[in-house]
Amino acid sequence: MNLIENLKWRYATKKYDTIKKVSVDKINQIKEAIRLSASSYGLQLFRVLDIKDKDIREKLKVASYSQPQITDASHLLVFCGYADVNDGHIDEYLNLKADTQGFDVELLKEFRNFMKAFIEGRKSGKQVWTAKQTYIALGNAMAACAELKIDSTPMEGFEADKYNEILGLKSKGLKADVLLAIGFRSDEDKTQYEVKIRKPMESLFEIV
Numbered sequence: 001m002n003l004i005e006n007l008k009w010r011y012a013t014k015k016y017d018t019i020k021k022v023s024v025d026k027i028n029q030i031k032e033a034i035r036l037s038a039s040s041y042g043l044q045l046f047r048v049l050d051i052k053d054k055d056i057r058e059k060l061k062v063a064s065y066s067q068p069q070i071t072d073a074s075h076l077l078v079f080c081g082y083a084d085v086n087d088g089h090i091d092e093y094l095n096l097k098a099d100t101q102g103f104d105v106e107l108l109k110e111f112r113n114f115m116k117a118f119i120e121g122r123k124s125g126k127q128v129w130t131a132k133q134t135y136i137a138l139g140n141a142m143a144a145c146a147e148l149k150i151d152s153t154p155m156e157g158f159e160a161d162k163y164n165e166i167l168g169l170k171s172k173g174l175k176a177d178v179l180l181a182i183g184f185r186s187d188e189d190k191t192q193y194e195v196k197i198r199k200p201m202e203s204l205f206e207i208v
């Protein structure tokens with residue numbers, strides 16, 4: 001399987017080539033991998049910001065403990081879970097489902113009630129729940145990058161409150177959960193020459 005070879009090739013890039021840019025076609029393939037990600041009930045309760053503005057990237061870097069990937073990578077994606085989940089999001093999904101699959105949304109009435117009760121039951125856990133969905137998309141994006149031989153860095157080392165403020169996420173009903181820097185490794189990035197550290201299979205898996 002090529003995927004395994006490509007996962008061995010990838011690493012969390014620390015230093016990017018500041019000149020090389022990822023093509024629009026490749027970025028769109030990575031975005032498609034994100035779009036196709038599984039999510040709880042298929043609700044896709046997140047949005048991904050592709051930060052192009054250089055000044056904003058500089059500000060985000062300060063809010064990311066000055067990690068250089070924020071400004072030096074070709075692209076920076078900010079995965080934002082919905083800050084709240086309401087009945088409107090369920091209706092939006094069910095309308096999309098009915099439209100896409102070609103039937104009357106009224107047929108989903110019972111399912112709608114079930115989903116609404118489920119969401120209501122989540123109460124305070126909604127933000128954690130939507131954040132979890134972003135990590136599934138993040139993983140797919142990283143795998144897509146590896147398959148395309150494009151480098152990436154998953155990043156949690158940032159101050160979410162500052163990101164929320166800089167990007168005006170509150171008014172959009174979003175909150176910053178995790179980042180993915182995307183680009184091409186610099187020859188000077190020493191990390192690429194280090195042996196990958198992973199636990200042996202037997203300490204990760206257990207047959208019960």
Ligand SMILES: Cc1cc2nc3c(=O)[nH]c(=O)nc-3n(C[C@H](O)[C@H](O)[C@H](O)COP(=O)(O)O)c2cc1C
Binds near residue numbers: 013067156196
């Ligand atoms: C959720 C998450 C957050 C991470 N945050 C950062 C980060 O802020 N900065 C960074 O340089 N690497 C970050 N990493 C990279 C990890 O340190 C790296 O994936 C791990 O050490 C394994 O190394 P490898 O990915 O190169 O195989 C993060 C990884 C994950 C999965």
